[in-house]
Amino acid sequence: MSKSVLRGLRAAALTGTLVLGSTLAHAAENPIKLGVLEDQSGDFAAATIGKVHAIQLAADEINKAGGIMGRPLELVTYDTQSDNTRYQEFMRRVLQRDKVDVVFAGFSSASREAYRPIVDQFNGFAFYNNQYEGGVCDGHMIVTGAVPEQQFSTLIPYMMEKYGKNVYTLAADYNFGQISAEWVRKIVKENGGKMAGEEFIPLGVSQFSQSIQNIQKAKPDFVVTLLVGTAQASYYEQAASANVNLPMASSVNVGQGYEHKRFKPPSLKDMYVTTNYIEEIDSPKSKEFYAKFKARFPSEPYVNQEAENSYLAVYLYKQMVERAKSTKREEIRKVIALGDVCMDAPEGKVCIDPKSQHMSHTIYLAKVGADHSISFPKTWEDIKPYWLGEAGCDLTKKDPMAQYTPSNPPPKP
Amino acid sequence: MDIATHVFSAFYQFGDAFAFLVLSACGLAVIFGMMGVINLAHGEFIMCGAYVTAATVHAGLPLPLGILAGTIVSALVGVLVELAVIRHLYDRPLDTIVATWGLSLIATQGTLIMVGSTMAGVGTPFGSFQVGDYSYSIYRIVLFCAALGVLAALYALFNWTRFGVLARATIQVPHMAAALGVDTRLIYSLTFACGAGLAGLAGGLYAPTMTLVPTMGATFIMEAFVTVVIGGADVFLGTAPAGGVLAVVKSAMTSWQGQLFGQIGLLVAVIIVVRVLPKGISGFVLRERT
Incomplete structure (x- = not known):
């Protein structure tokens, strides 16, 4: 930013007018502040460093094109270290000390539930740009990631038809894994299948010999793996070396x-895997996004779905602020209530649902081949995040600031 | 399913848990159990061994040589750490906690910045075999044999070699050893390097089976410390029975109720052993003998 100010001053000196310089300096004094709380170290870093880079990429593009309503976008970034207490600490800091206009925060559902009460308490405005177990009905939050009715309602019936009706779930043992497993159970039952077994793995566990044997004992037709964090990813190597040889399905x-x-x-x-974006998606929009990303961050190991969610969230925020002509949450929510906040994202067209403030997605079914190449046997376009709205969450009328699950739905009026 | 299948499966799970506990712990048994240095950077020595192993295998070396390289590099890093930091803190055990914790943070974050958030795996060798309804990984049997081999080698090293005798003498009564002409500084360095090398060996052995990330050391550290704490001061007489007891509890609880109860069972067993045998299992065994 100081560079652009300098350039402005130099231009002003050259043309002999100080007007240009002073307007730029004025704009630089009054940026729109975006807090970025993501894990750049710790157990989740592999999946989340790309989110920070995606936000930087979008902010650079927006600033180069003149900012939001002429105001530059300024990022206030903290490393939350895959640690829930850091989220609480830094959420207080960005809302109280840095006084940001909006916060993009969080990977694990545990961290989201750790910071969400703080956003509510200080009347902040936060984007959660991550797929998760669904159910957050909170007017202070916008969720751009995919939810179970988008990922499991597509994936599980497909797998049951292709491989059989006996399903085993291996899930991380915290709110995300437990609630996602509940969704799997529900959808398997609705489709006439049966759970061959379930096991929940504490975060940070890396040894799976016994779990592998439990799976072999239960003889499922396929395994739903909802493993989170880099330690738990050791499962795949260990299962392959024990020759488990079962098809797997996952949302994460x-x-x-x-x-x-x-x-x-x-x-x-x-x-x-059902995902709304991975770098292998072969569409012009996706290729363009991937090329831009790699040009800006050449050493990025992978552009994942949360990077795309984070990237498009910055543009959605720009659109909402420009239409509301304000960064105030209440003004922005009036724009959301119109029901036409949409954009052409790298994955395809996405829209924000006013009732739940979640997002519709194009869902791609990605299959990993024996050589680890990706193919896409099926694509579902415009899958809406319908469950919360149907269950009775309507943020245009009432803001309960709560999270619901199939077994704990919103209270009936 | 017949009885033989059950017996074999129980033994395999025990062996797997035993190998993980013993290999995680043996380096720490030397550095913490024997030398009394509370080494919170133990996990990062393991990570170092795993990273060097994977890097050399990617460069074209066969896996056994890669593991050897990981062990040697970790031992050399151990020498440097001993010279630069640990040497000055032998009579300040609590300060070693802070120093080694700092080292572990630097190592984790330094690896993240320099090598990136992940490293490609090398793949588990040897394939699998079938017993009854279950298929098993052959490499897990190799790990179990490696754990037994390391225990035997440690026993031989500290009981039958001149270095082992000098190391035990130096650590028990340093001024007496020095008076008898032992270069105690050198012995301390070598012993610390031995512990660091063992940690690197554990990392190298587990590198093919795990996800390679800068934080991977953290998944070993809890098992390593509890095994050494209940094992006590003697490397062989402590680590071997401690690994055995904890592996029985952990594999039985995990097969009965899953991973969470395996961890709970492990920690409850640790609390009971520490309460009943404050000097650890080796303290109990040695007192019985004398």
Whole structure:
């Protein structure tokens, strides 16, 4: 920014007018501040450093094109270190001391639930740009990631039709894994299947011999892996070396932690993932985004779905602020309530649903081959985040600031 | 399913847990159990071994040589760390906690910045075999044998070699050893390097089976410390039975109720052993003998 000010002053000196310089300096004094709280170190860093880079890329592009309503976008970035207490600490700091206009924050659902009460308490405005277990009905939050009705309602019936009706879930043992497993159970039952077994793995566990044997004992037709963090990803290598050889399905793996790039083939053979973006998607928009990303960050190991969610979130925010002509949350929510906040994202067209403030997505079914190449057997366009709205969450009328699950739906009026 | 299948599966799970506990712990058993240095950077020595192993295998070396390279590099790093930091803190055990914790933070973050957030895996060798309904990884049997081999080698090193005798003498009564002409500084350095090298060996052995990230050391550290704490001061007589007891508890609880209960069972067993045998299992065994 100081560079642009300098350039402005130099231009002003050259043309003999100080007007240009002073308007630029004025604009620089009054930026729109965007807080970025993401894990740049710790167990989740592999999946989340790309999110920070995506936000930087979008902010650079927007600033180069003149900012938001002529105001530059300024990022206030902190490393939350894969630690829930850091989220609380830095959320207080960006809202109280840095006084940001909006915060983009969080990877794990535990961290989101750690900071969400603070956003509510200080009347902040936060984007959660991550796929998750769904159900957050909170007017202070916008969720751009995919939710179970988008990822599991597509994935599980496909897998049951292709491989059989006996399903085993191996999930991380915290709110994300537990609630996602509940969704899997519900959808398997609705489709006439049966749970062959379930196991929940504490975060940070890296040894899976016994879990592998439990799976072999239960003899499922396929395994739903909802493993989170880099330690738990060791499962694939260990299962492959024990020759488990079962198809796998996931809403988080590959699309976040690019396990197919990190592990030696064929350990992720026959893994099916529903994701709204991964860098292999072969469309002009996706290729363009990927090329821009690589030009700005050449050493980025992988452009994952959360990077795309974060990138498009910056543009959605720009659009909402410009239409509301304000950065105030209440003004922005009036724009959301119109129901036509949409954009052409790298994945395809996305829109914000006014009732839940979640987002519609194009869902790609990605299949990992024996050589770890990706193919896309199926694509679902414009899948809406319908569950919250149907269950009774309507943020245009009432803001309960709560999270709901299938077994704990919103209270009936 | 017949009884033989059950017996083999129980033994395999025990062996797997035993190998993980013993290999995680043996380097720490030398540095913490024997020398009394509370080494919170133990996990990062393991990470160092794993990273060097993976890097050399990617460069074209066969896996056993890669593991050897990982072990040697970790031992050399151990020498440097001992010379630069640990040497000045032998009579300040609490300060070693702060110093080694700082080292571990520097190592984790330094690796993240220099090598990146992940490193490509090398793949587990040897494939699998079938017993009854279950298939098993052959490499896990190799790990179990490696754990037994390391224990045997440690026993031989500290009981039958001149270096082992000098090391034990130096650590028990340093001024007496010095008076008898032992270069105690050198012995301290070599012993610390031995512990660091063992940590590197554990990292190298587990590198093919795990995700390679800068924080990977953290998944070893809890198991390593509890094994050494309940094992006590003697490397062989402590680590071997401690690994055995904890592996029985952990594999039985995990097969009965899953991973969470395996961890709970492990920690409850640790609390009970520490309460009943404050000097660890080796303290109990040695007192019985004398």
